[in-house]
Amino acid sequence: MARLTWHGHATFTLETDTGHRVMIDPFLDDNPVADVRADEAGHLDYILCSHGHFDHFADAIPLAKRTGAMVVGTFELVEFALSQGVAHGHGMNVGGGHQFDFGYLKLTPALHTGTIAGDDEGRYTSTPTGLWLDLGGKRLYHSGDSALIMDMQLLRGRVDIALLPIGDNFTMGPEDAVRAVEFIEPRVVIPMHYNTWELIAQDPRGFRDRVGSRAEVVILEPGGSYDF
Ligand SMILES: [Zn+2]
Numbered sequence: 001m002a003r004l005t006w007h008g009h010a011t012f013t014l015e016t017d018t019g020h021r022v023m024i025d026p027f028l029d030d031n032p033v034a035d036v037r038a039d040e041a042g043h044l045d046y047i048l049c050s051h052g053h054f055d056h057f058a059d060a061i062p063l064a065k066r067t068g069a070m071v072v073g074t075f076e077l078v079e080f081a082l083s084q085g086v087a088h089g090h091g092m093n094v095g096g097g098h099q100f101d102f103g104y105l106k107l108t109p110a111l112h113t114g115t116i117a118g119d120d121e122g123r124y125t126s127t128p129t130g131l132w133l134d135l136g137g138k139r140l141y142h143s144g145d146s147a148l149i150m151d152m153q154l155l156r157g158r159v160d161i162a163l164l165p166i167g168d169n170f171t172m173g174p175e176d177a178v179r180a181v182e183f184i185e186p187r188v189v190i191p192m193h194y195n196t197w198e199l200i201a202q203d204p205r206g207f208r209d210r211v212g213s214r215a216e217v218v219i220l221e222p223g224g225s226y227d228f
Contacts, residue, residue, distance in 0.1 A: 001017070001227050001228070002014065002015060002016050002017050002135055002138060002227070002228055003015040003225050003226070003227050003228075004140070004161070004190070004225060004226045004227075004228065005223070005224070005225040006190070006192065006220040006221075006222060006223075006224055006225075006226075007027075007028060007031070007034045007035055007036060007222055007223070008031055008032075008033035008034045008035065008195075008196060008222035009025075009027050009031050009033065009034070009055060009192065009193060009196045010024070010025040010027070010050070010055070010056055010142070010144070010145070010163075010165070010192050010193050011023070011024065011025050011026055011027050011028065011031065011034065011056075012024045012025070012142070012163065012192075013041070013044075014133075014135075014140075016102045016103060016135055017135065017136055018101060018102050018103070018135075018136075020045040020046065020101065020102035021042065021043055021044050021045050021046075022044070022045060022046040022047075022048060022102055023041065023044050023046070023047050023048070023063065023069070024047075024048045024049075024050070024131065024142055025048070025049060025050055025055075025056035025057070025142075025144075026038065026041070026047060026049075026056075026057070026058070026059040026060050026063050027054070027055045027056055027057075027058050027059060028041065028058075028059050029058070029059060030054070030058055031055070031196065032196060032197070033195065033196055033222050034222060035222040035223030036223070038059040038062055038063055038066075039066070041059075041063060041067075043067055044063060044064075044067040044069040045069055045070070045102065046069055046070050046071075046072055046100065046102060047060050047063060047064055047069045047070070047071050047072065048072045048073065048105065048131055048142075049071065049072070049073035049077055050073070050110065050128060050129055050130065050131055050142065050144030050145065051073075051074075051077070051110070051112060051114050051126050051127070051128035051129065051144060051145065052073075052077050052080070052114060052115060052116030052117055052119070052124075052126030053114070053115065053117060053126075053145070054117035055196070056144075056145070057077070057116065057117050057118075058117055060081065061081055061084050061085075061086055061118065064081065064086040064087070064088070065085060065086060065087075068087060068088065069088070070088035070089060070090055071086050071088070071089045071090070072089070072090045072092065072100075072105065073091070073092070073107075073129070074091065074092065074093055074094070074107065074126065074127050074129060075091035075092065075093055076091075076116075076124040076125050076126060076127075077091075077116060077124070077126055078090060078091035078092075079091060079124060080116050080118075080119055080123075080124040084118065092105070092107050093107060093127075094107050094108070094109055094127060094129055095107065095108075095109075097132075102135070103133050103134055103135040103136065104133065104134040104135075105131060105132070105133055106131075106132040106133075107129040107130070107131065107132075108129060108130035108131070108132050108141070108143075108151070108155070109129070109130065109146075109149060109151045110128045110129050110130045110143060110144040110145065110146035110149070111128075111146050111147040111149045112128035112144065112145040112146055112147070112171070113128070114126035114127055114128050128144050128145060128146070129144055130142060130143045130144045130146060131144065132155070132158070132159070138160055138161075138228055139158055139159050139160045139161070140159070140160065140161045140162075140163070141155060141159040141161070141162045141163065141184065141186070142163040142192075143162070143163065143164050143165065143172075143180070145165060145170060145171045145193065146165070146171065146172065147171070147172060147176070148172050148176035148177075148179055148180055148183075150183075152180050152183040152184055153183045153184075155183070155184045156183060156184055156185050157185065159184050159185075159186040160186060160187050160188065160228070161186060161187065161188045161189075161190065161226075161228060162180070162181070162184050162186035162188070162189050162190070162215075163189075163190050163192050164177045164180055164181070164189055164190075164191060164192065165177065165191070165192055165193030165194070166191040166192070166193065166194045166202050166204065166207050167193045167194035167195075167196070167199075167200030167201075167202055168194075168200060168202065169199050169200055170193070170200065171193050171200075173202070174202060174206065174207045174210060175210070177189075177191065177207065178207070178210045178211055178214075181211055181214050181215050182214060185214075185215070186215050187215060187216065188215060188216045188217075188218055188226075188228075189211060189215045189216070189217050189218070190217075190218050190219075190220060190226060191204045191207055191217065191219065204217070204219045205219065
């Protein structure tokens, strides 16, 4: 049984059937709704980052240094992490996949903007991505901070659990997230990237009503888990 725990915003911890602990988009210490601080996050084997904005990357470097976890993301994002003293990194790029010991990861297109928090000299670019994971046949898609894009149609039939933003303003809002569900046809949808701040306040139950019978919408509270 794999377990996915939401920490608020776009941050999740994934405990895989292979016994690995993988954190996605770590944003804990400055995240007003997070259930844990970075120093309470426990052991991590991998840190996957969809892009370099602070609300997805702020705790990646300190967590990687403390836990020895490998940072995975776009080539430039990983190069930046390595330049800051992170010991282990694996750079990839959009459309590329790699078989890790915890599962297979492919970086998918996402439409958003990109800077890297902490890159004060602006030497590194940050192309936002989504994360598509195949964990022994259980397929998980974390869209990152994307707009609704036609590319999501390419995922139809290839996603069991979709993690989609509904916050609006910076990402898809509920209406476009429903269309993303129509594009992807996942079995389960978990909304994310909402209620972190007033600007992205949303009612996830309203989103669940709009999705209707298209998919099962699982609403997590920060600290809540979904087993699959
Ligand atoms: Zn974001």
